[in-house]
Amino acid sequence: MTLLQADNLNLSFGGLQVLHDISFSVDDGEIFAIIGPNGAGKTSILNCLGGFYLQDHGTIRLDGQDISSLSPDRRAAMGMARTFQNIALFRGMTVLDNIKLGAHSYLQTGLLAAAFYWGSAHREEMRLRAEIEDKIIDFLEIEHIRKQPVSALAYGLQKRVELARALAMRPRVLLMDEPVAGMNAEETEDMARFILDIQEEWGITIIIIEHDIHMVMDISNRVMVVNFGQEITTGTPESVQSHPEVIKAYLGTKQAVAAGNS
Amino acid sequence: MRIGDFKETYAADEAVFRSTTSRFWLGVLFVLLLIFPFIASDYLLYMANLTGIAIVAAIGLNILTGAAGQISLGHAGFVGIGAYTSAVLTNHLGLPFLICLPLAGLMSAFFGILVGAPSMRMKGLYLCITTLAAQVIFEFIFVHWESVTGGIRGLNVPPPSIFGLKIDGEFGFYWLVLPVIILTATAARNLFRTRVGRAFIAIRDRDISAELMGINLFRYKLYAFASSSFIAGMAGCLWVSHLKTITPEHFPLHESIRYLAMIIVGGLGNILGSIFGAIFMTLIPEVLQTALKFFEQFKPEAMAYLYPLQTVVFGLLIVVFLVFEPHGLAEIWCRIKNYFRLWPFKH
């Protein structure tokens, strides 16, 4: 069953056409990867999905509903969560507060209730804390850092906290932009395991951008290859790997891919 | 059983004053605050009351500027609106203090929302200029809407009454300010431990990803403007109840800047910071003045130089503080506390 569908996304900045007629659909529960050389437009696709960029034309449907012109916060409330290529945590806050922020859209407390910390506000905070502790902090193994300010954490841990925050949004679709860029082999393996668990145990659909080709081929159900803002091919990891244009595109930018991009 | 236990530990973990020691010292402070008016001179009480009003106003500004990151140059204007509202309500309708207080807050909050509305389209310095414009317009209204504000001559109000009791003099007023401080500090603190306060800080730190996190930027900026100016309005009500007179000169631009200085010196986004900053900015000039008076006895002829020097010293003190502790007095306090917590074992 199709959960997310993008049709003919076109995006340009000034005279620069960044996306040309990008179309794809993502099934409920699958891991869908987007790969391509630097500057191909991968992040721009996620930005359109999340509502951070508004496409020139084209439609985006979530569960059959047209969300093309909804604001980012509305899309978040509908179950779209996001991690970023350049970590976008709230640096002034602790790990715990960052994760709690993810839960923002489904919490109820309003301004007045918050100021008085009345019964319901208090109960909601306690329930949230328990849920985050039991489900997320435990799952991602970050108990030891929960009270630390995020700015003090190592890079790999920050990426994990970002994932935690995205999970706290109770997403249906998780958009991950280069989750293992800049990580060592062990951290990469941990992250790959988390992503698979999120798909299998939590039933969350994942769209992932990644330069680490081995990881992409290992974990994804389907892969879309883009270059110069155009879709080159979409299919299973095996079929994509043997596509001549992919070989060409990847050989052409082998250096860039090997160097990784952060 | 297990789950019940967990809930209790999380609740304890989320409490504002976690350790018994901090609760003990809070109790001590509270008792001292209760004893203070009985032993303090009228002058000291007057200073304490002034400081108290500044604390309330600074807490308000710290919500908007410190937590939500929206710099405001119009805070004194909002305090003024509260003050005028309260004066008019007292004079024309004879409303008691306890009614005037929230109404003054609501009136300021209303204008706060108006001033915050452009934040849908602008941010940063542009929004800051909007607040500057608001400050100028408010001042203009205070001066020129004579039928209501009394123009440059201003208004006089009778002493505040509470449950039919007239509160006259510094001693009585102390008992009005203290509860309002405790109330606002608690409310602000509560705000910061729920989703509303977290959203404010998220907007300050990274407004773009805050929006991707599901935070409606416009709504939360308006919340910040509304709650901040509500508190400013209450501070205004306290102000006019204290001085019993009010003119436009009480709420000029440099008063707005003084409030900004309070929260910067004290610590941005920090309740304790608002309190320390307000105390610092109110008491230090007074201390310098007293020191000068003391010197004057010995060398009256040097006063011509020393009087202007007072302002310079005050400015220098602020700069020195910020150079050595950019996070403000609250951070210094934190370090002292940590030092004593580990005290016998580590230095």
Ligand SMILES: Nc1ncnc2c1ncn2[C@@H]1O[C@H](COP(=O)(O)OP(=O)(O)OP(=O)(O)O)[C@@H](O)[C@H]1O
């Ligand atoms: N906000 C913007 N304004 C102008 N140009 C932009 C903007 N965002 C992206 N671009 C341009 O769009 C093109 C695609 O960028 P995008 O970030 O989507 O690439 P990417 O595939 O994510 O690359 P990388 O692998 O380096 O992250 C680039 O040429 C980039 O310069």
Ligand SMILES: [Mg+2]
């Ligand atoms: Mg990118």
